[in-house]
Amino acid sequence: MTTKRTFTTLASISPFAGAALSALVVGCTSANDAHSLQEARPDASEAPDASSADEASSEAGRTIKLTWQVAVSPLLTTDGLEGGASAGAIDAGADSPSDAGFDGPSDAGFDVATGSEEAPSDPGAGDGGYQSLAGVSVCVYQNTAIPCVTTDANGMFTISGLPAVSDIALTFRRDGYVPVLTAIATPNTDIDGLSGAGSPLLMASSTVPSMTPVSIDIANKGLVTVVAVIPGSSGRPTDSTGDVGAKISLSPMTGNGPYFLDQTNTAIVPSATSMVYEGAVYFNLDPGDYEITIDDPDHSCSPLSPIVGLYGYPAPPTSVKFPIVAGYSTSAVGFYCTANSVIVNTADAN
Numbered sequence: 221m222t223t224k225r226t227f228t229t230l231a232s233i234s235p236f237a238g239a240a241l242s243a244l245v246v247g248c249t250s251a252n253d254a255h256s257l258q259e260a261r262p263d264a265s266e267a268p269d270a271s272s273a274d275e276a277s278s279e280a281g282r283t284i285k286l287t288w289q290v291a292v293s294p295l296l297t298t299d300g301l302e303g304g305a306s307a308g309a310i311d312a313g314a315d316s317p318s319d320a321g322f323d324g325p326s327d328a329g330f331d332v333a334t335g336s337e338e339a340p341s342d343p344g345a346g347d348g349g350y351q352s353l354a355g356v357s358v359c360v361y362q363n364t365a366i367p368c369v370t371t372d373a374n375g376m377f378t379i380s381g382l383p384a385v386s387d388i389a390l391t392f393r394r395d396g397y398v399p400v401l402t403a404i405a406t407p408n409t410d411i412d413g414l415s416g417a418g419s420p421l422l423m424a425s426s427t428v429p430s431m432t433p434v435s436i437d438i439a440n441k442g443l444v445t446v447v448a449v450i451p452g453s454s455g456r457p458t459d460s461t462g463d464v465g466a467k468i469s470l471s472p473m474t475g476n477g478p479y480f481l482d483q484t485n486t487a488i489v490p491s492a493t494s495m496v497y498e499g500a501v502y503f504n505l506d507p508g509d510y511e512i513t514i515d516d517p518d519h520s521c522s523p524l525s526p527i528v529g530l531y532g533y534p535a536p537p538t539s540v541k542f543p544i545v546a547g548y549s550t551s552a553v554g555f556y557c558t559a560n561s562v563i564v565n566t567a568d569a570n
Contacts, residue, residue, distance in 0.1 A: 288413025
């Protein structure tokens with residue numbers, strides 16, 4: 221019997237630990253939509269059984285809708301980063317690379333400005349008090365049959381007609397902001413993004429100076445953020461914290477990274493080699509399809525997507541797949557980890 225994609229809620233993944241981490245990147249140029257998003261296909265050893273075929277047939281043609289919110293990313297820095305030249309402003313809505321480029325680290329650290337330092341008003345505030353972002357175009361990547369939608373004054377949107385039980389990608393674009401691509405493993409029911417991800421999707425301004433630990437070729441490359449969380453003190457999925465010490469590996473390995481974020485999720489720790497808290501990022505990835513795997517001997521980890529659907533394409537037991545498209549920041553893909561079971565030998569006690 222095959223289990224259908226039905227997701228529960230993981231409401232308290234911190235805003236940075238979800239799609240928000242995608243916004244820690246820098247200003248960029250227009251996206252190159254020539255890359256073809258490839259859906260993972262099972263090999264012969266993973267051929268579906270009859271029940272899987274029956275389920276696929278029953279879901280064929282079924283569509284769902286996604287309701288979510290887009291907000292503005294807050295400021296980020298890099299601890300201990302020194303030297304180098306600062307980057308110039310780049311218009312994310314431009315059709316060609318900016319002359320400003322990315323010249324490498326700055327003694328100012330890795331700063332991605334919010335685009336507004338004013339406190340958001342309550343009606344337009346995103347989750348956690350973030351400033352909501354109106355006028356963002358939300359589209360299904362390389363699928364013109366499904367109409368694009370635009371976020372309203374509160375940054376909210378609903379996009380309908382999404383194929384159920386499918387691996388799809390959404391793009392988020394607005395002039396002056398870094399384009400974002402989100403890999404979604406759709407369930408067979410409608411998705412409430414704020415309930416599932418626990419936070420809005422955040423977009424970083426690209427019209428302000430931004431600094432990175434390495435030079436970034438965003439015109440021809442892409443990047444991705446990774447999150448790994450464990451249950452909090454209550455032990456409930458809705459009370460999560462970072463999986464400190466977990467290691468991640470990328471296949472194929474291109475570009476630079478991983479760079480790990482500190483406990484505030486606002487600063488990269490250049491010397492870290494494992495999760496300092498719950499987030500990490502890879503820069504300068506070649507366009508293509510990737511798989512990220514987590515290694516944590518103290519926890520049993522699995523993809524987040526079966527829980528909330530918005531964190532990449534599950535590749536059990538311990539991997540997640542996702543696409544990289546030139547000019548886009550692929551929003552967070554990730555893992556949910558629980559403590560390994562302890563086996564107690566009661567025979568000796570008797």
